Amino acid sequence: MSNYRNNVFLRGEGRSPWYRLDGSKFDCYLVGVAGGSASGKTSVAVRIIENLNVPWVVLLSMDSFYKELSLEKKIEAQNNNYNFDHPDAFDFDLLLYTLKNMKEGKKTEIPVYDFITHSRTSQKNSLYGANVVIFEGIFALYDQRIMDLMDLKVFVDTDSDIRLIRRLKRDISERGRDINGVIQQYQKFVKPAFDQYIQPTVKNADVIIPRGLDNLVAIDLITKHIQRQLHERQFNFRWDLLKIDYNDKKIPENVIILDQTSQLKGIHTIIRDKNTHLDDFIFYSERLVAIIVERALSELTYEKHEVVTPLNIPYVGKRCIEKICGVSILRAGGTMEVGLRRVVKDALIGKILIQSRPKTGEPSLHFVSLPDNIHECYVLLMDAQIATGAAALMAIRVLLDHDVPEDKIIFLNFLATPLGLHVITNVFPKVKICTSMIDPKINDETLFIEPGMGNFGDRYYGTL
Ligand SMILES: Nc1ncnc2c1ncn2[C@@H]1O[C@H](COP(=O)(O)OP(=O)(O)O)[C@@H](O)[C@H]1O
Numbered sequence: 001m002s003n004y005r006n007n008v009f010l011r012g013e014g015r016s017p018w019y020r021l022d023g024s025k026f027d028c029y030l031v032g033v034a035g036g037s038a039s040g041k042t043s044v045a046v047r048i049i050e051n052l053n054v055p056w057v058v059l060l061s062m063d064s065f066y067k068e069l070s071l072e073k074k075i076e077a078q079n080n081n082y083n084f085d086h087p088d089a090f091d092f093d094l095l096l097y098t099l100k101n102m103k104e105g106k107k108t109e110i111p112v113y114d115f116i117t118h119s120r121t122s123q124k125n126s127l128y129g130a131n132v133v134i135f136e137g138i139f140a141l142y143d144q145r146i147m148d149l150m151d152l153k154v155f156v157d158t159d160s161d162i163r164l165i166r167r168l169k170r171d172i173s174e175r176g177r178d179i180n181g182v183i184q185q186y187q188k189f190v191k192p193a194f195d196q197y198i199q200p201t202v203k204n205a206d207v208i209i210p211r212g213l214d215n216l217v218a219i220d221l222i223t224k225h226i227q228r229q230l231h232e233r234q235f236n237f238r239w240d241l242l243k244i245d246y247n248d249k250k251i252p253e254n255v256i257i258l259d260q261t262s263q264l265k266g267i268h269t270i271i272r273d274k275n276t277h278l279d280d281f282i283f284y285s286e287r288l289v290a291i292i293v294e295r296a297l298s299e300l301t302y303e304k305h306e307v308v309t310p311l312n313i314p315y316v317g318k319r320c321i322e323k324i325c326g327v328s329i330l331r332a333g334g335t336m337e338v339g340l341r342r343v344v345k346d347a348l349i350g351k352i353l354i355q356s357r358p359k360t361g362e363p364s365l366h367f368v369s370l371p372d373n374i375h376e377c378y379v380l381l382m383d384a385q386i387a388t389g390a391a392a393l394m395a396i397r398v399l400l401d402h403d404v405p406e407d408k409i410i411f412l413n414f415l416a417t418p419l420g421l422h423v424i425t426n427v428f429p430k431v432k433i434c435t436s437m438i439d440p441k442i443n444d445e446t447l448f449i450e451p452g453m454g455n456f457g458d459r460y461y462g463t464l
């Protein structure tokens with residue numbers, strides 16, 4: 001079984017690009033699973049996820065979207081007098097908003113529901129990134145706006161006696177109920193609502209699964225169908241980038257290249273020298289980051305600011321109005337954090353781990369940790385070098401999915417290739433890039449920049 005955390009099923013592999021070469025995104029694949037209470041919706045969804053064997057799959061439950069109850073209604077619920085099986089019990093607007101966000105691959109907050117207190121907890125699950133979302137609930141196939149988002153609609157059809165027996169066991173052991181309460185609620189609300197509202201939604205399903213989890217054939221067919229659909233969306237990203245013709249094109253306008261002074265060339269000479277000692281390598285790369293960050297900061301907005309000098313004379317100066325967040329693309333971008341802090345001591349820090357797959361060189365996303373308010377920040381994205389631009393495209397896509405405006409991103413690096421600069425600025429024309437030098441070429445086989453600096457992360461961390 002895969003690693004399961006906060007309803008996200010992760011596997012060892014990272015996430016492949018979820019966008020095309022023009023930067024536009026594939027919607028994630030959304031499956032709706034409806035059926036009566038305790039019909040086996042969750043169990044079927046989990047089995048499909050296990051069989052799919054795809055990384056980054058999310059299981060979302062309709063329970064998270066029960067409406068908040070007033071104190072009066074909570075007392076009704078405790079006395080078994082509130083109808084949790086009526087469509088009005090759910091916040092369909094919040095559900096629609098959440099599913100739209102997830103479908104578009106945006107960062108989304110999911111409420112967590114507690115069946116014992118009949119209310120949302122103070123906790124929320126923060127989800128980002130899914131290849132597939134499986135949404136299960138008694139009214140999953142009820143609201144047309146929500147069904148319009150779905151790629152596949154499933155109804156789990158399980159005999160009502162079996163559902164009642166399972167519900168009795170589950171509600172007593174997991175949801176803090178007693179036998180009389182469960183039976184009373186079932187007769188008064190659960191069964192009538194199933195007959196009136198839930199059973200009729202079977203007509204909205206593409207596939208009906210009689211007997212739920214026991215129906216291995218149906219689950220196998222559904223799994224294969226989803227796998228086929230996902231396969232059609234895959235393509236080779238990195239090698240497509242290498243085919244782009246950038247010769248004869250001028251370096252794009254939103255690329256800032258540091259003045260090629262002798263002082264800068266001196267620092268580069270030390271960093272590029274394979275015989276440079278580790279201490280010197282670290283010292284000079286941190287010095288270089290500080291120079292790059294200082295140059296990038298002049299692109300931010302400053303306002304007039306008056307202070308009084310020690311001679312009690314006013315001085316009208318400037319101060320930066322932006323909140324600054326440095327985001328490093330790990331591992332090599334992490335080397336730039338110390339230098340950034342030297343210049344912007346209170347910068348927020350985020351991290352994105354992107355690795356290249358061994359044989360194909362395809363970028364894959366493994367980990368994202370960004371401040372909650374990143375959408376309010378000016379982001380200094382950091383990676384040591386830009387070769388094809390594939391990792392940068394992925395990192396920028398992640399920032400946009402977290403609502404960072406495209407024109408509030410500056411990408412900082414020591415060294416870039418003309419190809420990488422064109423790739424990034426073609427796809428994201430409002431992103432600025434600030435680099436200290438440009439090297440002409442990439443080795444077709446190793447994907448290293450030539451003459452280059454070698455593997456920056458390995459050299460900085462001494463892991464050669
Ligand atoms: N085919 C099955 N055989 C035995 N127990 C099952 C089967 N399917 C589900 N269950 C059990 O029934 C209970 C309700 O199943 P669940 O999948 O949570 O239903 P739902 O999501 O529709 O409410 C759980 O305790 C689950 O382990």
Ligand SMILES: Nc1ccn([C@@H]2O[C@H](COP(=O)(O)O)[C@@H](O)[C@H]2O)c(=O)n1
Nearest residue numbers: 036037038066084085115118137138190
């Ligand atoms: N506070 C609540 C909220 C919901 N229910 C019951 O849960 C059922 C839906 O969950 P399933 O996992 O069974 O799909 C629904 O039938 C409600 O009656 C509850 O008892 N208390």
